[in-house]
Amino acid sequence: xxxxxxxxxxxxxxxxxxxxxxxxxxxxxxxxxxxxxxxxxxxxxxxxxxxxxxxxxxxxxxxxxxxxxxxxxxxxxxxxxxxxxxxxxxxxxxxxxxxxxxxxxxxxxxxxx
Amino acid sequence: xxxxxxxxxxxxxxxxxxxxxxxxxxxxxxxxxxxxxxxxxxxxxxxxxxxxxxxxxxxxxxxxxxxxxxxxxxxxxxxxxxxxxxxxxxxxxxxxxxxxxxxxxxxxxxxxxxx
Numbered sequence: 001x002x003x004x005x006x007x008x009x010x011x012x013x014x015x016x017x018x019x020x021x022x023x024x025x026x027x028x029x030x031x032x033x034x035x036x037x038x039x040x041x042x043x044x045x046x047x048x049x050x051x052x053x054x055x056x057x058x059x060x061x062x063x064x065x066x067x068x069x070x071x072x073x074x075x076x077x078x079x080x081x082x083x084x085x086x087x088x089x090x091x092x093x094x095x096x097x098x099x100x101x102x103x104x105x106x107x108x109x110x111x112x113x
Numbered sequence: 114x115x116x117x118x119x120x121x122x123x124x125x126x127x128x129x130x131x132x133x134x135x136x137x138x139x140x141x142x143x144x145x146x147x148x149x150x151x152x153x154x155x156x157x158x159x160x161x162x163x164x165x166x167x168x169x170x171x172x173x174x175x176x177x178x179x180x181x182x183x184x185x186x187x188x189x190x191x192x193x194x195x196x197x198x199x200x201x202x203x204x205x206x207x208x209x210x211x212x213x214x215x216x217x218x219x220x221x222x223x224x225x226x227x228x
Contacts, residue, residue: 043221049215100169101217103155103156
């Protein structure tokens with residue numbers, strides 16, 4: 001089955017700096033890669049996703065990159081703000097409607113004002 | 114639109130007792146998933162319903178866990194008898210079938226503590 005490795009497990013950055021979270025996956029058949037953000041005491045919410053037919057996707061201060069050959073994908077947050085502080089989970093799955101999602105261990109991001 | 118809801122939000126039980134968790138998915142979502150997160154670890158897949166049918170239950174830890182989704186609406190996850198290692202946050206998520214979107218919408222979770 002699929003295995004997703006995520007690092008770092010914790011990350012502290014100064015407000016305004018960039019944050020990068022990296023993930024690797026094992027199943028070359030995976031072709032859908034969502035990122036979820038879980039703020040303290042709240043539910044995980046999808047913030048951005050990428051499919052395997054593209055190498056990069058951007059949404060304001062958030063970008064994801066995907067290297068299918070190396071089975072790596074990353075989340076980049078620029079100009080971090082205190083409200084970016086949360087646990088971020090990467091995940092991988094097939095793109096069919098019935099595909100199981102495998103999550104990484106999560107990265108606790110702290111943005112220091 | 115109401116999101117995914119879960120009940121209870123917290124449950125503290127003793128080892129050997131039974132607990133039943135409930136999940137109400139977003140109306141119209143045929144896919145329903147159960148996940149568990151043990152502190153500091155990944156969100157781990159437990160099982161997946163499509164309507165009332167179990168599509169994939171490969172993540173269920175053992176036969177102490179029983180999930181049902183009678184009628185294809187809400188789902189329950191029963192743990193009987195509970196063990197210490199069952200402690201964690203149990204999330205439910207739902208998604209549409211088709212429509213080009215894979216997004217799973219999560220509930221707030223049920224924090225289960227087994228003493």
